[in-house]
Amino acid sequence: MRPNLLFLFDLRQDQQDPSVIDATVRSGAQFGGTNLWVLFFAILIASVGLNTNSTAVIIGAMLISPLMGPIVGLGYGAAVQDLGLIRMAGKNLAIFVVLSLLTSVLYFTLSPLEQPQSELMARTFPTLWDVLIAAFGGAAGMVAVTRRSFSNIVPGVAIATALMPPLCTAGFGIAHGRWDMFGGAFYLFIINGMFIGVSTLGVAKLLRLPRQGELDEATRKRHRLIIVLGLTVVLVPSVWMGYRLVQQEVFASAAVRVARELETEPDSHVLMHEVDAGSRTLRLVLAGRVDKDQLREQVRRRMQSNGQADVTVLMRDAGDDSLNVEKLRQELQDGVNRTLVEQVKSMDAQLKRLQQDVAQAKAVAEAPAVKPVDARALLEEVQAQQPLVCALTMAQGERSAGDGSQPASVVVLDVAQPLSTHDKDGLSRWLGVRLEKSEVQLIERPDPRSLNSRDKNRRKQTTCLPKS
Numbered sequence: 001m002r003p004n005l006l007f008l009f010d011l012r013q014d015q016q017d018p019s020v021i022d023a024t025v026r027s028g029a030q031f032g033g034t035n036l037w038v039l040f041f042a043i044l045i046a047s048v049g050l051n052t053n054s055t056a057v058i059i060g061a062m063l064i065s066p067l068m069g070p071i072v073g074l075g076y077g078a079a080v081q082d083l084g085l086i087r088m089a090g091k092n093l094a095i096f097v098v099l100s101l102l103t104s105v106l107y108f109t110l111s112p113l114e115q116p117q118s119e120l121m122a123r124t125f126p127t128l129w130d131v132l133i134a135a136f137g138g139a140a141g142m143v144a145v146t147r148r149s150f151s152n153i154v155p156g157v158a159i160a161t162a163l164m165p166p167l168c169t170a171g172f173g174i175a176h177g178r179w180d181m182f183g184g185a186f187y188l189f190i191i192n193g194m195f196i197g198v199s200t201l202g203v204a205k206l207l208r209l210p211r212q213g214e215l216d217e218a219t220r221k222r223h224r225l226i227i228v229l230g231l232t233v234v235l236v237p238s239v240w241m242g243y244r245l246v247q248q249e250v251f252a253s254a255a256v257r258v259a260r261e262l263e264t265e266p267d268s269h270v271l272m273h274e275v276d277a278g279s280r281t282l283r284l285v286l287a288g289r290v291d292k293d294q295l296r297e298q299v300r301r302r303m304q305s306n307g308q309a310d311v312t313v314l315m316r317d318a319g320d321d322s323l324n325v326e327k328l329r330q331e332l333q334d335g336v337n338r339t340l341v342e343q344v345k346s347m348d349a350q351l352k353r354l355q356q357d358v359a360q361a362k363a364v365a366e367a368p369a370v371k372p373v374d375a376r377a378l379l380e381e382v383q384a385q386q387p388l389v390c391a392l393t394m395a396q397g398e399r400s401a402g403d404g405s406q407p408a409s410v411v412v413l414d415v416a417q418p419l420s421t422h423d424k425d426g427l428s429r430w431l432g433v434r435l436e437k438s439e440v441q442l443i444e445r446p447d448p449r450s451l452n453s454r455d456k457n458r459r460k461q462t463t464c465l466p467k468s
Helices: 002-008 020-028 032-052 055-064 068-080 082-112 128-145 152-159 164-174 179-207 217-264 292-307 325-366 375-385 422-433
Strands: 270-276 281-286 314-317 389-402 404-415 439-448
Touching: 020 068, 020 128, 032 055, 032 164, 055 164, 068 082, 068 128, 068 179, 082 164, 128 179, 128 217, 164 179, 179 217, 179 281, 217 281, 217 292, 281 292, 292 314, 314 422, 375 389, 375 422, 422 439
Parallel strands: 281 314, 404 439
Antiparallel strands: 270 281, 389 404
């Protein structure tokens, strides 16, 4: 079992020839020609997508961007100890970055759309999760580069690691003087580039690709020190920012939960709320006369019970000039939307029930009808078997069953004298077949003509009396 498991995870099964891998990596790290033009177009596409908040356009730019080539070249060069490749890839990566920034700055300076959209803002707050994405994406990309056949891993890696959008976002920050956006976006690019390169180095070492050069011990130690220091410098802030993000999300969830509980309580008079997770502040808008100190203490107790002791509670009356009317309108709209959603769900459930009822009614209507039976002909057939039957009355209908409705019949027989149990059972079975296998219930009653006063004391009849 163990050798089979190792064989399944063996990366050397379909590994490309080392010389082909080396040529592929060097080609991707080159500057000029096709790579330069593709980079220029990818920058413009990404800038347009970020400016218009179009996710599809941004993904297209990431797919055609050649930025990953020099980064892979750096990692691969460090793995095979090729100092020339490291220098070439590093120089080309610097040129790529400068060109990307200049092009994006030029575009955002000329663009009339100055308001940063959500796609731009999403690239300004890197965290530990971006580190993980870059590391795993870089490893997957290097595995794809070393395969014999084309793999669909490369497009996925280009989308996941997202090298182009952070650079364009940094260009937006420079063009509009938003240095906070520039710092966050450029730091995200450094995270992606650094950990893609390190993952490439790790995979190349794992595959034991042959060395392309020889480095002296001092140079190797210097490279290791640079890598370790670079990783530490990049990793520590991202860990801290990730921790802050988690803390803010936890605080925001607790604050929203407490505020909504208060809004549903009639004696709290809370109309709306606003949460600022960065400053750990909960703002409440009140209606009517409220003991604010008591309410503030109540909010703090509830927040403390949710594990959030440090909270600033700000309150204001609904009649204050500082009321955020737009926020209140949004809160009311959200409430209306929730009510409409609940009503739609209820109506949908009712519609489904009605559809089921209609389907059942349609099935009953389309079911084959019970053929009408000629009572006179049926009486003659019954009398041929049982001469004691003088008259016959029949009613047909349906009987409810577990799997639907079944045809049923009630047959009333006027008899000159009671039938034996054997004759009655046999006649009942025959009528079931005659009436198309419907359930038959037989009821006997004496012939009314044999019950007049002058015949009551006579012996029992053996035949039916003639009709008067």
